[in-house]
Amino acid sequence: MKNPYEVLGVKETASDAEVKKAYRDLVKKYHPDQYADNPLKKLAEEKLREVNDAYDEITRTRANRGTGSGYSGYNRSGTGSQSSSNQSGYQNNTIFNDIRQKINNGQINEADLLLEKISVRTAEWYFLKGLLSFKRGWYDAAYNHVQTACNMDPNNFEYRQTLSRMSNNTNTYRQSSHNRGYQKNNDTDICSICTALYCADCCCECAGGDLIACC
Amino acid sequence: MFGYIHPLKPEMKVKDYEKFRAYYCGVCHSISKRTGQSARLALTYDACFYAIFLDALYMDSETSFETFRCIRHPVNKRPMAVNSSCTDYAADVNVILAWYNLMDKYIDGDRAKAKTAMTVMKRGFERCRKRYSKLCDQVSKRLDDLHHLEQEKSTNIDLVSETFADIIKNIACPDFLNLTEQSKEAVQWLGYNLGKWLYLIDAFDDLEQDVEKKQYNPFLTRYGYNPDLSNMEEFKKEIRPQAEFILVNCLDQITKAYGLIDVTRNQEIIENIIYMGMLNKTDQVLQGVKKNNEKSV
Numbered sequence: 001m002k003n004p005y006e007v008l009g010v011k012e013t014a015s016d017a018e019v020k021k022a023y024r025d026l027v028k029k030y031h032p033d034q035y036a037d038n039p040l041k042k043l044a045e046e047k048l049r050e051v052n053d054a055y056d057e058i059t060r061t062r063a064n065r066g067t068g069s070g071y072s073g074y075n076r077s078g079t080g081s082q083s084s085s086n087q088s089g090y091q092n093n094t095i096f097n098d099i100r101q102k103i104n105n106g107q108i109n110e111a112d113l114l115l116e117k118i119s120v121r122t123a124e125w126y127f128l129k130g131l132l133s134f135k136r137g138w139y140d141a142a143y144n145h146v147q148t149a150c151n152m153d154p155n156n157f158e159y160r161q162t163l164s165r166m167s168n169n170t171n172t173y174r175q176s177s178h179n180r181g182y183q184k185n186n187d188t189d190i191c192s193i194c195t196a197l198y199c200a201d202c203c204c205e206c207a208g209g210d211l212i213a214c215c
Numbered sequence: 216m217f218g219y220i221h222p223l224k225p226e227m228k229v230k231d232y233e234k235f236r237a238y239y240c241g242v243c244h245s246i247s248k249r250t251g252q253s254a255r256l257a258l259t260y261d262a263c264f265y266a267i268f269l270d271a272l273y274m275d276s277e278t279s280f281e282t283f284r285c286i287r288h289p290v291n292k293r294p295m296a297v298n299s300s301c302t303d304y305a306a307d308v309n310v311i312l313a314w315y316n317l318m319d320k321y322i323d324g325d326r327a328k329a330k331t332a333m334t335v336m337k338r339g340f341e342r343c344r345k346r347y348s349k350l351c352d353q354v355s356k357r358l359d360d361l362h363h364l365e366q367e368k369s370t371n372i373d374l375v376s377e378t379f380a381d382i383i384k385n386i387a388c389p390d391f392l393n394l395t396e397q398s399k400e401a402v403q404w405l406g407y408n409l410g411k412w413l414y415l416i417d418a419f420d421d422l423e424q425d426v427e428k429k430q431y432n433p434f435l436t437r438y439g440y441n442p443d444l445s446n447m448e449e450f451k452k453e454i455r456p457q458a459e460f461i462l463v464n465c466l467d468q469i470t471k472a473y474g475l476i477d478v479t480r481n482q483e484i485i486e487n488i489i490y491m492g493m494l495n496k497t498d499q500v501l502q503g504v505k506k507n508n509e510k511s512v
Contacts, residue, residue, distance in 0.1 A: 029474055038468065040404055043397050043475045137380065137407055138373035139464045140437070140457070170463035173470060174494070181226045182491040184498055 004054035016062065023055045034172075036165065037134040037142075039106060096124050103132050123152035127159050134166065142166065217316065219416050219500075220264045222484065223491035231484050233294060237280050238270075239263040241296030244285070245306035250339035257313035257336065261413075264488055265386075266296070266305035271481040272402065273301055273392050300391055307343045308386050311351060314340040315358055322362070323430060350385065357382050365431040372433040372461070376414045383410030398476055405472035412465040412493070419458055420500045423447060434458065455501055462497050469493075 005012050008022040028034075030048040035041045095114065102111035111132055118125060130145030143166060149159045222235055242262050246255050270276050278299035282292040296302055314336060321329035344351045361378035369375050387406025388399055418425075418432050425432040426442060434440075438454045469489050478485070 035471065038471055040401055040472060040475055043401055044471075046397070047475060133373070137377070137404075137411060137465075137468070139461045140372050143457075143460060166464070167460065169467045170460060173463055173467035176470070177490045177494050180486070180490050182223065182494060 002050070002054070004057040007050055007054035008058070019055070019058055023051065026051045037131065037162075039108075039135045042106065093124070096128065099128050103128065103135065106135070108132055108136055123149045123156065123159065125149075126152065127156075127162070131162070139166075217259045217261055217312070217413075217417075219413055219493070219496050220261045220488060221492045221496060222487045223495050226491055227487050228483065231487065234280075234481070235263065235267070235484055237294040238266050238296045238302065240283070240285065240293055241278075241299060241302040242266050242306050242309065243287075244283070244295060244297070245299075245302040246310060246339075249303060249306055250310050250342050253335045254310050254313075254339035256332075257310055259309060259313075262305045262309035264485075265308060266299070266302045267481050267484055269304060269389070269392065270296075270299060270301040271478045271485060272394065272398070272476065274479060275393075276301065276480075278302075304389055304391070307346060310336070310339050310343050311347065311354060312382075314343075315354055319358065319362075324428070353385050354382050368431060368436050369433070370436045372415075372437045375433045376411045376418075379414035380407045380410035383407065383413065401472045401475040405469050405476070408465040408468040408472070412462060412469070412497075415458070415462055415465070416497060416500050419462075422451065451503065459497070459501055462501075463494070466493055466497065 005014070008019060008026065010018055010022045014022070027048065030044045030051060032041070032045065032048075035044040038044070095118065099111045099114050102108075102114070111128070115125065115129055115132070126145045127149035130142045130147075130149060133139075133145060134142035143163075146159060146163045146166065150156070150163055153159060222232070224232065227235075239258075239260070243255055243258050246258060270278055276299065278296050278301065280294045281297050283295045284292050285295075314333070317329045317333050317336070321333065357378045361375065364371075364375050364378065384403045384406040387409070388394065388402050394402060415433070418434055422432060422434060424430075425435065426440070426447065434454060438450070438457070440450055466489065473485070473489060
């Protein structure tokens with residue numbers, strides 16, 4: 001097993017609070033919700049398990065200091081979020097359930113073949129086609145199919161939720177860019193202003209004067 | 216499809232910028248060493264990013280940094296990444312992609328210019344083809360598929376962009392990296408989305424030009440641009456949200472795949488590029504800001 005401190009990315013001397021913070025950040029990063037429509041979901045689950053185990057290990061070894069595990073991990077069973085998506089009123093429709101299962105397991109091509117065999121295209125059909133398209137990287141098709149599903153069955157919570165999650169992906173990404181310092185339209189940079197000033201200063205100095213006295 | 220992968224310089228630490236430049240010089244040097252001086256002209260920032268990214272994944276990397284003088288920068292010595300199988304690989308891939316890009320231009324019309332460049336690069340490309348014959352076959356097969364779809368005037372933007380996405384996916388995972396199956400999967404997914412982003416951002420950037428030259432563009436066919444009735448500015452405004460949805464989703468998936476890969480070095484540079492540089496480029500292109508993509512560092 002890997003060194004639990006390395007897994008969490010903290011020093012062995014880190015305080016309990018630091019460990020906890022690192023743990024929380026990683027849980028957030030690998031959280032199943034982040035990877036709901038992603039073909040790498042299994043890998044994320046595995047990472048999360050690793051993080052959980054590491055955190056358990058650390059809390060256990062530190063237990064005699066009485067910190068306890070306080071923060072119970074996510075997704076211990078490894079099945080996590082997918083169970084929530086099975087309640088759409090089509091439960092008795094075994095083919096759709098079968099397809100859903102396949103999409104969840106990442107068997108995209110098999111699921112697509114089954115879907116293509118169905119000629120009656122209900123809202124659920126479009127929804128599943130959309131989910132599958134997203135996992136395949138077909139974002140345009142994904143959005144349109146799920147939107148069609150929403151239009152056909154406007155009362156279905158799951159469809160609407162999925163549609164907004166897809167649009168939300170772009171917002172979460174923008175948010176994390178923003179947190180790193182990115183600002184839209186802020187590109188005509190300060191550097192060019194400085195360069196201009198510097199050049200102007202040099203020109204003046206050549207001509208015997210001075211624009212910026214200090215340099 | 217080239218030159219869109221940039222770091223966002225104002226948000227970069229100076230040491231990272233220096234390192235980025237060192238890789239850039241390293242790739243340039245690798246090209247001249249492996250495929251000949253003339254192929255140096257094909258150097259892009261994208262290849263520099265590949266080198267940095269691959270080196271980050273490569274556990275047994277022997278990359279070191281030394282200062283050198285070169286033709287382009289004869290006065291000051293510059294640090295350069297040397298002894299790196301990653302810069303070598305990125306250099307070869309750069310030449311291969313540039314070659315096929317020229318071929319594409321040749322078929323699409325700009326014959327004289329493309330022909331000249333191809334004559335200059337031919338020997339270099341032949342050397343690369345010998346080294347990676349399987350990869351070259353895959354690339355040329357997917358580009359044929361792309362060409363067919365273009366001729367059919369396909370409206371399926373996902374399918375069209377997938378051709379180029381597959382190419383980058385294949386390139387992203389060279390065997391020498393010795394990755395585990397799982398990391399491979401994540402790296403390939405990153406490559407797929409990177410390729411898709413590259414193809415689509417290039418397509419959006421070229422909208423006006425393609426209308427003018429009556430060339431295929433997936434955005435034009437997908438959203439039904441009519442050259443007699445539609446106004447380009449309005450058309451762009453109309454499709455901007457959809458284009459943004461696809462492009463930023465690609466970026467989001469790139470960062471998600473990246474989060475699952477064990478990276479040993481260069482984290483800051485890669486994160487600057489995938490979180491900020493590429494988003495900046497996306498916003499610029501969507502807003503219609505035209506900028507020179509290949510300004511030397």
